[in-house]
Amino acid sequence: MELLKRVEGRLTFENNRTQIRHEVELRRDFRMVEIRFRYEPWRAEEKEISPAQRPAVFPKWSLGEDPDWRAEAPGETEYRNVLMISVDDSGGIRGMTHMHRAEQVHRIGVGGLTTEGFRPGMVPKGPLRVTISAFSVWGKGCSYTLEVYGEPIEGLEWRPFELHSHTVHSDGSQTVRELEGQALALGYGGLALTDHNTVSGQREWSCAAPELVRIGGMEWTTFHGHLLFLNCSDYLDWRGLTLKNFTETLRRIRERHPEMIVGIAHPFSTGSIGCAGCGFEFELRDWTLIDYLEVWSQTYKGNQKVNEAAYRLWTRLLDEGRRITAVAGGDWHVPLVGESGLSATYLCAPEGERSPRAYLAGLRAGRAAVSMGPVPLLELHDPAAGADYGIGGRMPGGPTKVQARVGVREGSIFGAHRTPQAGDFLVLESSRGALWRGECPDGTASVPLDISGVRWVRLALYDKSGGLLAFTNAIYREAEEPGDAT
Ligand SMILES: [Zn+2]
Ligand SMILES: [Zn+2]
Known part of the structure; x- marks a missing residue:
């Protein structure tokens, strides 16, 4: 492991209830980051509590005093120095701890390397911030040491994903469990659940087979086209959507949910009489609102003309200077085991990565290959x-x-x-x-x-x-x- 930052500091009573931030700029992605934090003393003794500190012993109860009850001063052992650690990376908060220990070791990384309190996944390039929340510092204060170590990425893994699937939560014929079993049986390492206009299936993800990377999503199934939202765990209401307000509505959703990945599903599908709105009719005035295009829909051969047209559309967009990722989507509605001509979208992340974050970042950036x-x-x-x-x-x-x-x-x-x-x-x-x-x-x-x-x-x-x-x-x-x- 490589030492990325080491700081020594001192906190006094004046630092009570403040946040102390330390930042390190990561020049590349890391497989794992380890944070070692220790401070001493663990507690102050009663005699070290100065008259100026005494008033802070009791909270200023904002909900009114109780005339029949008075709090008693805590015993000596209660004058503890309480410091907690939280970590943010370039994508937001990675976790917070609330463990009463003067010596703390926290890890954030791929697979099972992550310790309690933190969200797993590789740690991306960019600023990494470690915050010390000083809940209490008593007496003469305390000194601390903070060290941040990084474990480099050894190898990359290309994992096959099915990015478009349906279950009994919309018009599919399989349960979420059956869908997961099918993905594993066919050799997929990742699966996005994208039921039509609902996210209710996500509560049925099983805890078994942690090697299957699960992505929560939803297929926006509107009167004028289908869009896929990945990393989406709540309903997105499309019922006010019109051909005219489409671009503005999508822009607002993206501002509110920067974590979501947005794609156009089967752009040239004609659907059927029972499936109005399968083809994309919206006027998209801003292609930066779209991360990806489903260039292959269903099995390639089963949908050949539509898929060829979508591949040509993608090529034209690239020629125009757009940076749109192309993916495949099986649009699974029924069990497919035994079917030939299945395709996958291969996404790449550090070896051992099992959380969706790195794969989704790769999908957005275009680190993807499509293959049958x-x-x-x-x-x-x-x-x-x-x-x-x-x-x-x-x-x-x-x-x-x-x-x-x-x-x-x-x-x-x-x-x-x-x-x-x-x-x-x-x-x-x-x-x-x-x-x-x-x-x-x-x-x-x-x-x-x-x-x-x-x-x-x-x-x-x-x-x-x-x-x-x-x-x-x-x-x-x-x-x-x-x-x-x-
Ligand atoms: Zn669709
Ligand atoms: Zn679909």
Whole structure:
């Protein structure tokens, strides 16, 4: 572990009921952060309580004095110095403790590394703030030591998610338990529950199988289109929504719920006579309100024309300079075990991560690949600067000669063709069209590229008849000339 910050401080009676904040800037993501805090003395003795401190012994009861009762002064052991720790990262509060200990060790991290009182998950790059809440400091005061350690990320894990599913809480035929069982049986490592206009199914998440990352969500099912809200645990009322007030309404929701991830479901679906409003009719005047587009809906082949149109829409948005993540959504309504052609959205987080936060941040940033078979891998390497850019990364507009590292890894979904087969081929697609085409390498291959004028690059995998099997999200490139930006 790496020591990120060490402070020694002293608190006096004047610090009573104040918050003392210490901040450390994390220059990268951490798998785990450990906070070691100790102070002494644990308590003050009666004789150390000065006359100035005496009035603070009793609360100033605001609810009125009781004429028949008077509080007694506490005994000596009660003059304890009570200091509590809370932690915030760049995404908000990670937890607070209320443990009466003069020596405290708290951990926040992936999987089971997190200690009581804190929300699990990797600790993202950015400011990390440790707050000491001084409930009481008596006598001559106390001195403290605060140390913050970080454990670096060792490896990344690509986890397959199903991001669109329904249960008996709307028009699905399976219970939440059955849905969870199905996801696990098919090889998914993550599942978003997105029932139509309700979140009531989320209370039925089971506690079994903690290896399945569960994301609470809701599918906004309106008269004029369907939107998916992930990391959503409460009802979002759409009943006042019109074609006209759509953009403003969505903007207000986003301001109120910055933690939510918002996507457009099956944009070109025509639905059926019984399913009015499946196709997207709203006029979206601000694409920054949308994090992702469901480019593949249901099974790819089952919905081929609609999915091809959505892929073209996504490509056009990328060409216009929008940074929209593309995902697959099975829109599961019925048990699917045994069905072929299932796809997954692979999201990436530090190895061992089981809380949704890091995956959702990755989804928003575009660290995602979509596949119904093997998973394509892509990285751009700028040899002059020694810099690497992964999927969803943003590279500056300057460098034009780069190396693309391309490859595929085995997919995880059962019933799919999980490893490359004879004739499968890769294409590096970009805003300037195809930059390279080649066979799937064993491991990774390095491809020299001239990316002059290119605004984005992605890697797509096709089968021998030219059918799309998988694709990565884009690596984005800044405009070369000022004024070229969109
Ligand atoms: Zn829908
Ligand atoms: Zn749906």
